[in-house]
Amino acid sequence: MAINLQKGQRISLEKNNGAKLQSICVGINWGAIEKKNLFGSKTKEAVDLDGSCALFNEQKQVLDVVYFGNLVSKDNAVKHSGDDLTGDMNGDDGLDNEVITLDFSRLNPSINYVAFVLNSFRGHDFGTIPFASIRIYEGTPSRVAEVFAKYDIAHEANFAGHVSMVMGVFYKRNGEWKFNAIGEPTKDRKLEETIDTVTKNYL
Known part of the structure; x- marks a missing residue:
């Protein structure tokens, strides 16, 4: 049963059977x-949207950023599928x-927050794009197990x-990973500005 979160909701990533979540995707x-x-x-x-x-x-303090110019984190825990410069040209596929x-088992122990953001590279207003959906889920790029947001x-x-927008933040409390479904647009124009907004307002 998928957990469809509302904005601002927070959930634990421990499953009902006590197992810890290992891998999530942001699509x-x-x-x-x-x-x-x-x-x-x-x-x-x-339309060129960039997930980061x-x-x-x-x-x-920012220790690493994974985006179209840096597809893998230093600890190999975060991997980006690569830059899509156009969006679906022939309707929603x-x-x-x-x-x-994001593979939590590989994450550097010094990491306490993992924030996902989205930027429109060429400045296309989100409101002008015919369809644009984001899902944060447990699984792999080819298999969706449980949707969080x-x-x-x-x-x-x-x-x-x-x-630009802040999609959500995974954060560690007492050794346990939790998730905050933020889903808020920001006034930023560039990735660096959006990360700065996350640092000031969402951690």
């Missing part, structure tokens, strides 16, 4: 923008365009006018 699926020209024909404008992951220590995986950033009014 992002979005579409290119359809534009009609003067004579009624339609063209597609590519920032790793912090207990003192809230139902597949994630970018996937970031889903966000529809194309059709929720509060995302219109924004080009």
Whole structure:
């Protein structure tokens, strides 16, 4: 049974049988923008959304960032599937365009926070994208076991006018990993600014 979290909800990542969660994925699926020209024909404008992951220590210092320019964390715990520059050009294919995986068993013990953020690289307003959904789930890029959070950033009014957001933060308390489903747009334009916002407001 999937846990569909509301924004701001926090959950433990210990399963009912007492086992600890080992691996999670953040999948992002979005579409290119359809534009009609003067004579009624339609063209597609590519949309480049970038999922990224920032790793912090207990003192809230950034130790590593995984993004399209750095696909694997230093400890090999976080891996990025690679940069998708266009989105789905022919309608929603139902597949994630970018996937970031996190293996808790490989994570450097000094890491206390793992934050996932999203930025629109070319500045496309989230509200102009025909569809854009995010899911944070237990499993692998090819197998979804349990969904922790889903966000529809194309059709929720509060995302219109924004080009960046904080998806969620995994955080460690007394040796246990927990998850905060944030799902909030920010006023930032670039990845560095979004990470700074996470540091100030969401850890």
